[in-house]
Amino acid sequence: MKYSTFIAAIPLLQLAAAQPHRRRHVHEHQLVKKDGDVVVTVVNTVYAEATDSPQVIVYVDQDGKPVSTTTEGLPAVQTPAPPAPAPVAPAPAPVEVAPVVESIAAAAPEPVETTAAPASTPTYSSGGNTGFGLVYSPYNADGTCKSLSQIQEDFKAISTEYTLIRTYGTDCNQIANVLTIVKERKNKLFAGIFDISDLSTQVATIVKAANGDWSSFDTISVGNELVNSGAASASTVVAAIGTVRGLLKTAGYTGNVVTVDTLVASRANPSLCDASDYCAVNCHPFFDGNVAAADSGNFLTTQIPTLQEKLANKSQKIVVTETGWPWKGLPNGAAVASLPNQAAAISSIKKSFASKPESIILFTAFNDMWKKNTPFQFEAEQYWGMGGINPPSG
Template identity: 25%
Template structure:
């Protein structure tokens, strides 16, 4: 795109005092949130209340935005919007949440009504209050009893955000008209899937798959600890949805292979139980080379001496995964995921696919240029490089999105644009359908807010979801286009 230089970036905001993207940047003392070992999720509740939509500043595209978006049209973004409809932040997408209201009306009984009448009235009021109390308790319970039916089915699952016509059959869930199956794929980690506690559950994952299947037919995982692989495949089986999952092994360059071996066993067991009908591949490593470079002073050179040394640790895990699959008579693609600027060519030559994390937010790109920059960066830094290799591995965007909030004012901006629901909407409108049209294979980041990350790391880390942590959709309109 005109005016935007293709540059290497480390997913670290340039804003003074800002918190590094711990989702995508490894610190030897503090593992990033998706490293599925040694992390305890301190937030397992579903009671997180969404922030007021108006509490974040809205970015309104300037007149120069149209010129930038038109430049992107030549790169395949023919559907990019010029921002019309966002003036004043009161577009159709900005739906204000409604809170339940109860009304009570006391009727003064005339003096002609005797004491017996007053007693009767008191009894009636007591019954009504009792019923309302029971109803409120039922709806706020973390485990729905499935006893309150309505024309849209019965609330089911831990949070009760999905209804089922048969409370005992997860495949009978009622679709939400606000959700559209418009995303190529979505990045997903089941809640509480970190060691040592492993607080995830099948009921939670079933609810997630019911919602995710209304947005996409593809999801990617980050690791296999806490039985994630089997839970997701079982949830797909019970919901009977059209869903393909890329399983993953989040190996660590500093533990002598412990994490890799542990997760290898989890993946093998899941494949033995569920087969491969709903599996798209197995991803070995998540930002392994970036982590290794950071821990060993390798700077920004994934194909330098340090990067190549890291490759010699990662490639054996990739080869071992291939051998494991072959021993099971399974033929699945094997790949790796890394930050967009940190793919090692030796690693790419050893895989069937690469998954690239491409975040305009952490490259300090303005929202009006974010979609076009993402496509441009991905094509130049990843697709073209992969096509130049002998094996020509397929490339996916593993992560891209836009945060909606920050725990502090210092991190609510990446420089030119704010973290806000308005800007998430703008990125959805300018990226999703255009990417579907031009054939970009991407996994939107991410399914829901992971509040434990904002508690532990602060900044924007916990605010990347399409849904709030309680699995209610943020006040956005999902684009209506097919993949």
């Protein structure tokens, strides 16, 4: 279940703060093409973001209530020349939307799995255990699954300062493979169910990977930006959370169960957070268009309270499960993709959340070359990798 979106990874809006990934940045391995995603233009607000397929535009007022809907074709945007063989990085989802759709999008065909080769004991880089989280996707550039040995090779390049690793799906044997490494690093895993159309099968995959030991699981998420992308209604997602929680409890898991959506979609549909053990949202300053890289941390700290006030439990914990900055791509107003700006954005975010690093999961460990760049993601979907690097294993 791959997602390009990290998986469907969507821009942010300020008073409508749009988040991935990845709609934000939907995890694309599951939805390689985002045809039909909703594009939202917020009226009377400071920020606005565009989704991957702007065929349907919904206008809302400052309170997030739909005002009107129009349909238009794709804008004529020229695609830049292909990137040089230098590092590449994935991009979070652009526009943050809060649509309510009753149907669930069908998952893309499962990728071809590669045979895992015997792995030697890995040596991981040190970093100080800061407590921040990091996104990792186990896919080759051609979209096929990585073997355990390849994943181990990738993790040798990931600093141990990141104590929580987020994945998005159950395909490619990724939970069992990444769990093996998480245990070796003494980290925690934020596992995900990307396609909620077959919950029992995916929960069974997670249960099998855990093999009775849930000690390394921090969180299990149910869906990624499904409401923002229009793939499911809030009520459908809330019901899925309850189903998964019940199945996992029967299997002995008593940890966190959440759904992840954009900050904007969650603010418009607070039931998503109310049904979760904590509020998990994707939020990317880059997609706002009015935020300079160095102001990324401040942007997040000012947007979180606008969500908090909508929750039934005003003191509920909020975790930003995707945030970062692309190092390559088209400019989005004040947001310019570059390596120096990526470094400035990450530094700003880490500084703003230095006292509570567990509230941030950075996007992403490496460039996601298996994703597809589009004008609506500012041709940056592949280029969000920390430091602009490609995964060592290819």
